[in-house]
Amino acid sequence: MTRMILKAALAVTFVLAFLLLGDAQDASATAGQDRLLQLINEKRAAYGVAPLRMSPLLNASAQAKSEDMASNGYFAHISPSGVTPEMLKQRYGYPPNAPGWGENILWSEATADDAFWSWWSSAPHRENMLSATYTEVGIGGPVSGNYYWGVWTLHFGNANTAAPAPNLLPPPSPVNGAYVADGPLRLRSAPSTSATIYTSMPTGTAVDIVSGPVYGSGVAWYEVSSAYGWGYAAADYIVSIL
Numbered sequence: 001m002t003r004m005i006l007k008a009a010l011a012v013t014f015v016l017a018f019l020l021l022g023d024a025q026d027a028s029a030t031a032g033q034d035r036l037l038q039l040i041n042e043k044r045a046a047y048g049v050a051p052l053r054m055s056p057l058l059n060a061s062a063q064a065k066s067e068d069m070a071s072n073g074y075f076a077h078i079s080p081s082g083v084t085p086e087m088l089k090q091r092y093g094y095p096p097n098a099p100g101w102g103e104n105i106l107w108s109e110a111t112a113d114d115a116f117w118s119w120w121s122s123a124p125h126r127e128n129m130l131s132a133t134y135t136e137v138g139i140g141g142p143v144s145g146n147y148y149w150g151v152w153t154l155h156f157g158n159a160n161t162a163a164p165a166p167n168l169l170p171p172p173s174p175v176n177g178a179y180v181a182d183g184p185l186r187l188r189s190a191p192s193t194s195a196t197i198y199t200s201m202p203t204g205t206a207v208d209i210v211s212g213p214v215y216g217s218g219v220a221w222y223e224v225s226s227a228y229g230w231g232y233a234a235a236d237y238i239v240s241i242l
Contacts, residue, residue, distance in 0.1 A: 039113065052134060098158055212235060
């Protein structure tokens, strides 16, 4: 609370100075993005992995994610309204399934170096930064808002793996109707946990069960058709309405 009051007082006293420093702050954010990309690519080089290049589209989606979390008080890969990283990337023009979610998030870290080493100390986040699957990255942050400060987001992608949107595929005739009971539920190209992820369906999505269940990767799958397209989804999270 003391920190917030101090910031408010400074804002009243020095509002003109802050306005004049806008360009400098933008330059600082750019410098932070460049520094974070440098640190990631140095580690990728040390592990024999090709460097990532910066993507303006992923930069936009990553920045939007950081700002949304900081302003609206949540810290999660899926927003309270059900927007997944994949959906957010597509909203900013990145192609679908390229190659899916690929997101690191972090808060309370002030500098690019702090953010990098926090992610590096976590195996799943480190794997994202080192993955040869990814060729591009977007960096959002650090962002301060109503609830959080020092919020960073990395959005990873590889436009070369992009696939046509699943709703371009003609679905087979359904045999009955159902809905997603616990989302977001991934829609895949085949009944396997290693199959391509087309998109994710939120809770309540109406689906038509085309066939199944079939079994793959130790999971029961339905072949389904929905407003999000056609594909395979884990049967345990789908409830029949017939």
